[in-house]
Amino acid sequence: MQTSSLIELLPDFNALQADQIEAKVDQLLADSRQKLAQIVACDEPPSWQNLVEPMEQIEHGFESIWEPIGHLDAVRNADDWHAAYDACLQKVTEYHTEVGQNQALFARFEALAKSSAYATLNIAQKKVVDNALRDFRLSGIALAPAQQAEYKQISQRLSQLSSQFGNQVLKATQAWSKHITDAAELAGLPESAMGLLQQYAQQKQLDGWRVTLDFPSYLAVMTHADNRALREEVYRAFSTRASDQADNPELDNSANIDEIRQLRHQLALLLGFNNYAERSLATKMVESTDQVIGFLRDLARQAKPQAQQDLKNLREFAQTQLGLNDLQPWDITYVSDKLKQQRLSLSQEILKPYFPVEQTLSGLFTIVERLFGVQAVQVSGVSVWHDDVRFYELRDEQNQLVAGFYLDLYARENKRGGAWMDTVQTRWRHPNGDVQVPVAHLICNFTPPIGSKPACLTHDEVTTLFHEFGHGLHHMLTEMEHMDISGINGVPWDAVELPSQFMENFCWEREGLDLISGHVDSGEPLPDDLFESLKQSRHFQSAMMMVRQLEFSLFDFLLHAEYNPQAVEPVQAVIQRVRDEVAVIQPPSYNRFANSFSHIFAGGYAAGYFSYKWAEVLSADAFSLFEEQGILDVDTGRKFKNTILAAGGSVDPMVLFKAFRGREPDIAALLRHSGIAA
Template identity: 55%
Template structure:
């Protein structure tokens, strides 16, 4: 069979993107694709994988190759011209995908192939792809007729617009606010790295003083370290009211009306498709059997975790009272006194660890872990088409042959969406000409950038984020599946997709691995034993409160979609969830939901619980390495060849059992979190 090759078309050519022609170019591609689909459906020859699935995969891939870099740039290098072009294309894309989902000819074609999959000797990956394609059509309204079909298309179109607008509002509201401080005495307590970054940001704006924004690397040091309570309150208030009617910059970016409309349309869509609610529709493609099982899972964790969270809060309150005479804690005080307590108990802070985690050392340590466990090599490329000076490109090889590539865009900057994520650039698949297309991934973070002549120095939390996103990348890049629909992360149940990412985080806490990950940026010295001991001792500091915070988000999301009815008060529901599971109630002006992009502008609607669901899997999977050695190459190869290699070609529960030898248990998660012995 022909070998795989890299060529000029295997990577995006960012510099070749012409904003003025995007919409026109997309129109041409979509019309060409429609003709190809019509020809596939109308052909007289008996349908086969080769004459039906592969041509459809090809046009899907060509569309992805065109749209992927545009969508990526819209997230990482946003500007008005690109945003306008992007938004002009969304209705065309939504209409196109709605047409596909309701195309009876395509649906019948996939069903025909599925019915003869066994007799034709299709592989498991081919069969599973057909199963998922058929299910996808049924969940996209292929059986709808008349006004119901028309209405489904209208809903899809509007939801696409609302999702994009929600994300833009969060970005714009975040960037609309900043705080310039000109008196350094107001910044006592802030670490040198935060001060240097704030001064560098002010200089970039040709301002004198220290400039703070709502981007996480700027915001969090103030909340955790600034002695100035008024400054903490001001930043907390601005952050907690982003994209809301309470925002200090005004109501222009208020997402509340968008949330109401999104929820109503999702509920209507679910009912059109025969589901009682959107949560039921969401769970139809996940590991969880039904919505009740999800609620039971979350409530069970809440019952087990709440006593630990209550104890965490009590410790902070007692410490603030005893050491600082502060009797009442506000939301903008919790992080500050928690950090003081961490330093008091463990003589350590995230800031004290920064010098030992320069990004290049953290990267080389990450690569060492992956290379040792999974038998791969990673090299950096220097010649490629880039959109920013900080962008890096790496190639992964195995047994002397290239298997994948990934971009790394590590630092926070203006016009870049917050958070961290991995996205697909190219998918691994077998082409019609027999060649193998190799996968390419985008890995995006928002780390604190380099300051002055120092390299970027990461907190340990940022190192963990790097490992997390690389875990997603490995899932995409080390797949051995050659069928696009179930290759890499494609076709993986959403509540299992976080398994590899959360799994990789564990090495950030293992002394044997930290020997490779950590090293002082000036002296190259290893992390001192006493600092390592303190870091590990502090690993589960406030773990109970962190668990309950994630359960709060998960229950809010799932109940919001499960219990939706016309006129539901989103604020009342999140207040009710907080009353049940939270140990500290935020102020009444808090509008967290208005910037909850995961569920209103991302893929986690009625699925945010997936983080905890998958964390059970990842903790249990890692427990095998605890038993057999964290660098055990046989165990690493088994994880690679079961979980990572198979993508969505086999059910996630089956792959987990193939690796672990049994069904998952919550014991390891509770033990790793320090919540259970």
């Protein structure tokens, strides 16, 4: 496939208009239903060619028409667009539920699985058929008609609620800002942060500075502002977003959360599970709810004593060095930064000039080229949704096109917070024999360039970039050619974080840092003293960070595993119970963290947030082979690519892991990387 043909196949984002998308989606649904009718009406025995291939073509239609619409809702959100998107979302959900409950289609898949033709399929093809049968059961294929109608209704309502949840978080984030005209109020903020807040003010035709709840602004204030009252004000605004405690309670997500919990539980019961956590595990590596809870509690047991010691050290430092006798949640980041500077002569701000965006990207691409044999080449002339967005191709050592990706690095208005990888198109062999090249979206929310100065990244932002690129590599370097198991498709959710967390490790190693760092003024790589400090900082308060992640994971899991419709435990009570067990920092009573926890209420992590920790065991242990063989060892890199990345969702991740590592995963590497004594 030639370069030009890839560009021609990409979405024309500028041509998409809010008032036209409903007609586009209606046409897509009509065409899909017509094709589906032809597939089930076929009077020949079911085969790969007359059943799976035409189903994949329908899926391809959704990828090319529906995906860009959802993408723009996240990166260029506007009220008219979101309203049109929401109206279409209902119809799309209804269609997918219909497919999942189509008895004639299910019968053909079942017949294929039982036929002699199944035996002639390869491993990947068999996996596609097996997954399809599993998904039919999870869509309520075995239910009576009345229950199927209920399932359909619940599914539609859930997709509507999750869209509403995410939209209200975005709106609530944008609804709050603070205009400051006296620079003294922002004492302590570095020049780069002051420039950013000034830029935010200028965007609203204001003089002075404007503090917002966009993450670069929020983090700058929480880390650097000497003004404690300002830190508390910003913390309060951030931690009460989309809640009854916020200044604008009309964006309160509490009712959405209650209804989502109730409906998920109902859905799980309909399908014969005891709770939604069990339903969630039906598509994961982990075998039981007890296994998840045991895993999280065991990690908490190992990490909490050290986390308590971390906090004790922080309190003592705050008291003796900063005169803070009552350390509060809005002081933690600020005091931690000061303690890190004193102990390690290190802070995010000291490191930042060493990670100009262009140098970091260049280094990332060099690491990827060395390990996986693919080169990133920037391409112009591609339709994008904002001027900051870039497009790259990945080419192999023979200069053959392997994949493409969009890179959208900076935070801005009307863009959802956080960082993520999403699919533009999946690697797939068309029935005519052409192989579609995989393309990914890589989205971050970093501090944009200020004026004419190049953007520089904090080390945390560098690891975020590597994390998302790891997801991107999983999608782009697959060798699978069937939609449902290509790239991250069909990969159990608790294994999907393996490549992303694996890639983060290169940001801590000398060999990686020499490539990704170069001082913005001098080009000098990270000096030895800063490197040593950075290495030590990996363990700095790592136990405190570990128990915080475990708090989120346990809260999410217990919220779904222990839901009792006869006596619903309030969300705040669940999170308090978890905090009492694993947390070392207790936030104020007004904190409404759950109301903006988009991962589980507006993303795919419901009863699955534990996946980050579960996959971190795999990723740390996988990386330990590079520590043994050489951080940039080409053979180990190719082995990782050819086992973990190439197989997509075609093989059980534990089988792939053992093929790569030669044994079962061991938790020791994670505890070592985290500086937590086993």
